Amino acid sequence: MSWQIGTVIWINGPVVRVRGSRQVSMLELVEVGDEHLVGEVIGLEGDIITIQVYEETSGMRPGAPVYGTGMPLSVELGPGLLRSIFDGIQRPLPVMEMHTGSFIGRGVHLTPLYRKDRWSFTPQVKAGDTITGGAILGTVPETQALTHRVMAPPEIEGTLTWVAPAGEYTIDEPIARLRTKNGEQELTMLQRWPVRRPRPYRSRLAPAEPLVTGQRVLDTFFPLAKGGAAAIPGGFGAGKTVTQHQIAKWSDAQVVIYIGCGERGNEMTEVLQEFPELVDPRSGRPLMERTVLIANTSNMPVAAREASIYTGITIAEYYRDMGYHVALMADSTSRWAEALREISGRLEEMPAEEGYPAYLAARLAEFYERAGYVETLNGQLGSVSVIGAVSPPGGDFSEPVTQHTKRFIRCFWALDKALASARHFPSVNWLESYSEYVDDVAGWWREQVGRDWQTMRAQAMEILTEESRLQRIVKLVGPDALPDEQRLILETARLLREGFLQQSALDEVDTYSPLQKQIRMLELILHFHQRAQRIIKRGALIVVIHDLPVVTDMMRMKTLVANDQLEKLDDIRKAIDEQMDQLETEYR
Amino acid sequence: MKELLGGQEVIGVARIEGPIVVVQGAGSVGYDEVVEVFDSRGRLRRGRVLEVGEDIAVVEVFAGTTGLSIDDTRVRFLGEPLRIPVTEEMLGRVFDGLGEPIDGGPEPLADHYADINGQPINPTARVYPRDYIQTGISAIDGMNTLVMGQKLPLFSGSGLPHDQLAAQIVRQATLGAPAGEAPSQTAQFAIVFAAMGVKHDVAAYFRDSFAESGALTRVAMFLNLADDPPVERLVTPRAALTLAEYLAFERQMHVLVILTDMTNYCEALRQISNIRGEVPSRKGYPGYLYSDLASMYERTGRIKTSEGSITQLPILTMPNDDITHPVPDLTGYITEGQIVLSRDLTHQDIYPPIAVLPSLSRLMKDGIGEGRTRADHSHLSAQLYAAYAHVQDVRSLASVIGEEELSTVDQQYLQFGRAFEREFIHQGPTENRSIEETLTIGWRLLSMLPQEELTRVSPAELQQYYGKRDATH
Ligand SMILES: Nc1ncnc2c1ncn2[C@@H]1O[C@H](COP(=O)(O)OP(=O)(O)OP(=O)(O)O)[C@@H](O)[C@H]1O
């Protein structure tokens, strides 16, 4: 439903000014021109309406009509989201392809969710039940990996007068009727929610569980908690996208929302071709069955790029509200910030730092605040973890987007150009990165993994920190000037760096490292270090330690020990002990 | 104001500033539409609408505004975006920066006219590129493999041999085959060459080089040279890519696109932006430089409905050799890797002077390996990278404590480093190495290091290749 609200008077790229009605509201969705291009009201002044248009405006003329819809920009929520790929304003790209071919056309209006699919609905409520917003009405096996919990919209309450029997329904067929204060209302499996408004929950809980990613440097050294927020800043080619893909593939989230925001088309295609083939180690089902992709690539309209982040996080909150753990990746938040900057520039707003609008920090805060571990309206526990890539110009972290982001996240995975050039991946710099979730998740490690992770982590960090201090000395005077005890630190640090921290996403085995393997590998390296320390104290030379055959075993254990054959790590431990025992007999 | 040929015409303009004219009194003008601007003697130049209001249009004039006057300038709005004719006959021809023939030949008989801005490729319509291109250059094929459908820029500096390297790639490029098999000769690349603000001799160098290798009939050249109007440069790469898209996606051809020099393009964009008083981001470049570059670089790849492909090799010179300058920086954020040329290596007479550590091919991982190049390729290149990265550390240590003080292993690394530069990276400008030769040299060099150092390759690979005498040497 739409009606004319005015006519275009000025066009500059995605920003259009309209003279017309004073009844239009801020953030209202509008349609511009004869092609009905989708846009959103971003400014009102007297009878002048400023609109950002989500599609290319080439060829548009002053005088073109503009139509209002009375609704804010919203997403459709319901079964059928998983396995989909949408653009920034939730248009389904495969359907778009059927309409406009290999290239994205303009003015194509498509419903985000396919209307004709029939979903097998099993009710969990019955007529006569009183329900409130968010109540679970029934379930639908959305994919074999995930059961969709059909919920009442958040802001209603009343008594059910009718509930559909178990059976197959489309998303716009009624599945229940509700008597509310304002009369009777039909409920379907489809609901809408305005993207810029966080979905409500009952209460926020402190994060206490790690989001297990299978990436050693993240899980062991800089863990992200479920419901937490992390940033991955790094220059081009440092490994942001690969890291995000790795988390999308291997993390223990139940639902993954991947937003390609102003990045490469081929990277989305890669996910589209790879995820249906890859099997989720937990569900045994193709990864695509738990994934929603949002692709607004760098060459697609910038205003829709700005919206893509909100589209993604609203879908994430929807699955959270069912009681699931959702991980959302946004690659890259810098491109989103640049979209803000571009729109702001065309509005001739007063810029703050580096041309970014003054409200950049506020927008970033709003976005990251939508991460969280919550008790949902229906009393379940669910979470949204947010992982935002940041692409600082020149790889320099002092720029505004990185700096502001740092204020709103608690986990900082700093990627390092020098490590990436040396092909040390993931290029997470262990001295610059941090996680404020370490204490939060330590209890979980103790209970679930049964190891004193925090102590071991601290020991390893100490060795790495000491190494970097020693390396500065080595650069000046060479390693021979150091006593052998300190050279052992260098040796163990090398083991940690190459044998533990380095983890190739391309290696068949090592692409994913279970927590048990991580902690046992770490334990071995520390055990080696302690035994070597004793022997060095007794006068053994560092070369003797360096040349022990077990050193090569430890360097290779990440790839040579398969994830389901962890007992092989015991053999390595035995080898360490045998070789050290042997040395001890030599140095009494 | 009068209607003319479906367009409308206005006599006299309100303001002229640099290459921009502001026109008042035009009725309904479309954003981004083409205009024809006539000076007092009726000579034509073309332009494009950058911004429109109810009674006002801001127009950039590609050829600049020299000689235009406020009262006598006539502006005709054509009511459609800038289009160029596209047809296979354009191969073998030379055009100016706006796509007009300048080789004395006739206007190409167009198949149809295409909007130079193109449209974004739907990510679901793409085919992920996996077929590698053998360039015969070890530093590329072995370490930064180029894949058909990839955008891989050359980051260079003034005076470095980027033109020679690009020409060598064009001459030698063939669709790759597994090591030991002959590369297929069937896939011949069509070449679309766009020059933005480069000197005459650069364009002549490329033309001669294409002619020598007999490729000229497969090349379309779009030339905006150093003394051509800078604003025209904003059109040149788009015109070239429009033809490339036609050839690749409608005529099923494999197309190599060379764009040089993208830094000149960016400067022209900056100039327009500054004149319009836009808020700059870094170094005066507009905040939308990223999106603007992406709108061209993303016109690369493969799609499901065609056998063809577009591979882009943009060339850009880094001002002051600074890779963090906005032009290389934003380019690196969009392209699928980069080949970085080094002044240091050039001084040591190493050709091609490819600095392998900062170079990267992101599509390499899926373009190599068993059935594509060889099973050990991925590990071999990772090991070469790791070893060569260590060489850099050893070199800086040696400069402090002296080579003699280095440990035996580190001395071996130094030797490895020298050999890697002289034997692997270095090769002749006409030397065309097979993928097998490249891999063999790699293993020969790795064999200069003790086996225990080589933890990136598997024990089985060591067994098979370490210390084996070359078959090819
Ligand atoms: N964990 C990893 N294992 C193996 N290789 C990796 C890993 N991470 C990154 N790489 C290598 O680094 C390259 C660049 O990584 P990636 O594309 O993730 O960079 P990026 O930081 O996203 O860059 P940009 O900002 O330009 O998008 C990859 O193509 C791959 O070759």
Ligand SMILES: [Mg+2]
């Ligand atoms: Mg990336």
